[in-house]
Amino acid sequence: MEALKNDRLIRALRRQSVDYTPVWIMRQAGRYLPEYRATRQRAGDFLTLCQTPELACEVTLQPLARFDLDAAILFSDILTIPDAMGLGLSVHEGEGPRFARPIRTAADVAALGVPDPEDDLSYVIEAVRLIRHELAGRVPLIGFSGSPWTLATYMVEGQSSRDFARIKQMVYDAPATAHQLLKVLSDSVSIYLAAQAHAGAQVLMIFDTWGGVLAHADYRHFSLEPMEQIIQYLRADPIASDLPIIVFTKGGGQWLARMAATGCDALGCDWTSSLGQARHQVQDRVALQGNLDPAILYASPDRIRAAVAEVLEDFGPGPGHVFNLGHGVTPGVDPDQVKVLVDAVHELSRTVT
Amino acid sequence: MEALKNDRLIRALRRQSVDYTPVWIMRQAGRYLPEYRATRQRAGDFLTLCQTPELACEVTLQPLARFDLDAAILFSDILTIPDAMGLGLSVHEGEGPRFARPIRTAADVAALGVPDPEDDLSYVIEAVRLIRHELAGRVPLIGFSGSPWTLATYMVEGQSSRDFARIKQMVYDAPATAHQLLKVLSDSVSIYLAAQAHAGAQVLMIFDTWGGVLAHADYRHFSLEPMEQIIQYLRADPIASDLPIIVFTKGGGQWLARMAATGCDALGCDWTSSLGQARHQVQDRVALQGNLDPAILYASPDRIRAAVAEVLEDFGPGPGHVFNLGHGVTPGVDPDQVKVLVDAVHELSRTVT
Numbered sequence: 001m002e003a004l005k006n007d008r009l010i011r012a013l014r015r016q017s018v019d020y021t022p023v024w025i026m027r028q029a030g031r032y033l034p035e036y037r038a039t040r041q042r043a044g045d046f047l048t049l050c051q052t053p054e055l056a057c058e059v060t061l062q063p064l065a066r067f068d069l070d071a072a073i074l075f076s077d078i079l080t081i082p083d084a085m086g087l088g089l090s091v092h093e094g095e096g097p098r099f100a101r102p103i104r105t106a107a108d109v110a111a112l113g114v115p116d117p118e119d120d121l122s123y124v125i126e127a128v129r130l131i132r133h134e135l136a137g138r139v140p141l142i143g144f145s146g147s148p149w150t151l152a153t154y155m156v157e158g159q160s161s162r163d164f165a166r167i168k169q170m171v172y173d174a175p176a177t178a179h180q181l182l183k184v185l186s187d188s189v190s191i192y193l194a195a196q197a198h199a200g201a202q203v204l205m206i207f208d209t210w211g212g213v214l215a216h217a218d219y220r221h222f223s224l225e226p227m228e229q230i231i232q233y234l235r236a237d238p239i240a241s242d243l244p245i246i247v248f249t250k251g252g253g254q255w256l257a258r259m260a261a262t263g264c265d266a267l268g269c270d271w272t273s274s275l276g277q278a279r280h281q282v283q284d285r286v287a288l289q290g291n292l293d294p295a296i297l298y299a300s301p302d303r304i305r306a307a308v309a310e311v312l313e314d315f316g317p318g319p320g321h322v323f324n325l326g327h328g329v330t331p332g333v334d335p336d337q338v339k340v341l342v343d344a345v346h347e348l349s350r351t352v353t
Numbered sequence: 354m355e356a357l358k359n360d361r362l363i364r365a366l367r368r369q370s371v372d373y374t375p376v377w378i379m380r381q382a383g384r385y386l387p388e389y390r391a392t393r394q395r396a397g398d399f400l401t402l403c404q405t406p407e408l409a410c411e412v413t414l415q416p417l418a419r420f421d422l423d424a425a426i427l428f429s430d431i432l433t434i435p436d437a438m439g440l441g442l443s444v445h446e447g448e449g450p451r452f453a454r455p456i457r458t459a460a461d462v463a464a465l466g467v468p469d470p471e472d473d474l475s476y477v478i479e480a481v482r483l484i485r486h487e488l489a490g491r492v493p494l495i496g497f498s499g500s501p502w503t504l505a506t507y508m509v510e511g512q513s514s515r516d517f518a519r520i521k522q523m524v525y526d527a528p529a530t531a532h533q534l535l536k537v538l539s540d541s542v543s544i545y546l547a548a549q550a551h552a553g554a555q556v557l558m559i560f561d562t563w564g565g566v567l568a569h570a571d572y573r574h575f576s577l578e579p580m581e582q583i584i585q586y587l588r589a590d591p592i593a594s595d596l597p598i599i600v601f602t603k604g605g606g607q608w609l610a611r612m613a614a615t616g617c618d619a620l621g622c623d624w625t626s627s628l629g630q631a632r633h634q635v636q637d638r639v640a641l642q643g644n645l646d647p648a649i650l651y652a653s654p655d656r657i658r659a660a661v662a663e664v665l666e667d668f669g670p671g672p673g674h675v676f677n678l679g680h681g682v683t684p685g686v687d688p689d690q691v692k693v694l695v696d697a698v699h700e701l702s703r704t705v706t
């Protein structure tokens with residue numbers, strides 16, 4: 001494959017010097033883009049869009065045509081693994097995902113197998129190959145998976161949840177069952193991410209969207225340790241071992257020091273953390289990614305630029321910053337506002353690096 | 354009024370020694386209790402229940418008849434102040450609160466007046482007098498208010514929100530308007546809490562339910578500083594100045610040191626914080642209240658008892674702990690489970706204090 005023409009993301013994740021701070025945006029390929037909505041309409045529904053490599057490739061590349069982004073991220077659903085396990089995923093606009101056959105008992109967990117990425121999830125692996133080919137080295141491609149805990153919440157609750165009562169009842173009353181579920185998930189995520197690396201992903205990210213709902217002691221056992229097992233697996237893989245790994249627990253600002261000890265290269269931070277304080281907490285052992293409040297994209301261009309400057313200043317001098325929002329861009333955002341943000345990062349960070 | 358027979362809560366909030374750790378539960382008077390549901394049905398609707406002092410008194414006392422609690426907390430709605438400002442509050446089961454006339458512009462904010470508690474909110478003040486009389490010194494009565502920021506989110510969004518886009522747009526694009534709104538709210542909350550103190554409340558608590566959605570720098574200016582102004586006002590009031598004040602920002606675990614510097618006596622902690630680490634962060638300058646995950650109430654009695662022991666151990670020896678959940682008890686909980694929790698706190702804390 002072609003050599004990487006823009007390696008700022010890789011360098012920043014390795015805490016090496018860069019000419020300016022690289023930037024990408026969580027959910028940069030998504031509903032706020034009219035061209036995304038057009039492709040999705042053509043696909044018919046969301047899951048067909050995810051499961052058709054040509055269409056997944058098309059929407060992955062869309063934001064790169066508009067914005068001067070320093071990375072592409074695989075367009076895919078977070079729940080591909082449980083779907084491949086046979087839980088019967090459906091996604092309805094405005095309602096969130098649902099599983100026809102949620103996991104409730106030890107027997108349900110015992111019946112789960114580890115999906116083979118090249119077979120059961122071949123549409124993802126094929127999309128990675130295609131995107132990597134189409135990118136032609138322009139920017140690196142980020143592969144990703146949901147964290148075991150985050151996948152488990154959807155699998156046990158059967159849908160989005162407010163109080164996570166079912167999965168927490170499993171954690172509290174049947175911890176062995178919860179651990180067994182997390183084990184089959186960490187095995188599954190490990191080989192899924194390794195397969196993405198083999199297919200051409202150049203960075204790997206674990207999205208722990210719901211780790212932040214756990215109590216402080218439970219976070220370690222039920223979210224962090226399964227992610228740590230994945231990282232250990234990837235470090236032992238001949239190809240994946242070369243890739244920077246990003247771990248992002250939304251709402252995990254109190255646990256950054258623990259997260260930095262997992263062996264990952266970078267931590268995602270949401271907007272409730274100060275990047276400057278986070279650097280202190282992790283003692284610059286890992287890079288940091290983030291962390292502008294996504295709501296800033298509803299403000300004026302001047303305010304967006306000021307907010308970008310504040311985040312850059314908060315991180316301070318030295319290497320190891322990847323600019324991003326603290327969570328995904330929301331569907332109501334005007335794409336021109338995203339352009340203001342991306343351009344401001346490049347323009348303003350030249351003076352601070 | 355009668356002398357207080359059980360002053361464990363007051364003593365613990367002042368970091369004085371107690372024979373065992375006092376316990377009360379956020380939303381201890383609420384939908385999980387069949388007797389509450391009966392009273393509410395009798396009232397007809399939720400707001401009538403809040404606005405009828407005899408009924409508010411009745412439901413306030415209900416959990417004390419079942420459980421060996423160390424405090425009562427005024428039963429009231431969090432949105433009484435904006436309702437008294439004329440925004441037209443309605444509450445529909447399962448949908449959350451709505452305002453008929455939300456606040457959107459600088460002119461809307463300029464038109465807001467500070468409600469007179471003894472007039473516009475007399476039903477609350479009357480309920481406080483009645484509850485205090487009915488308690489007859491059995492346990493102390495906690496008065497409360499929503500924080501200015503939390504009230505502002507509902508007033509600007511007009512209802513519960515997921516991403517708080519409208520209020521954040523005001524924060525980012527019209528900060529002077531946001532500050533003016535927060536000023537009229539901190540003035541209103543100040544005299545509202547003082548009036549509750551004058552009517553007999555013995556502890557005051559500020560619920561900052563939505564401070565945790567703010568970016569770290571914005572939290573200080575838009576949530577913490579208005580609360581600080583309220584505390585300063587109360588400290589200058591001849592009666593309220595004697596009352597312990599508790600500040601609780603849900604999701605505020607990263608900001609505890611800042612919060613402890615407001616002049617409050619105690620901080621509420623949600624379950625994502627370690628009480629032991631929180632003590633270290635606030636250097637034991639304030640008491641801590643919390644912080645069991647409310648989801649534990651769906652677990653077995655043995656698991657509840659074990660979890661209570663873990664929280665007590667996490668706080669460790671020494672004064673300054675008020676046991677509570679990390680957020681309100683949820684409607685689906687079996688009341689017998691709450692009894693297990695309350696009894697476990699008393700039984701297990703005798704050995705550690």
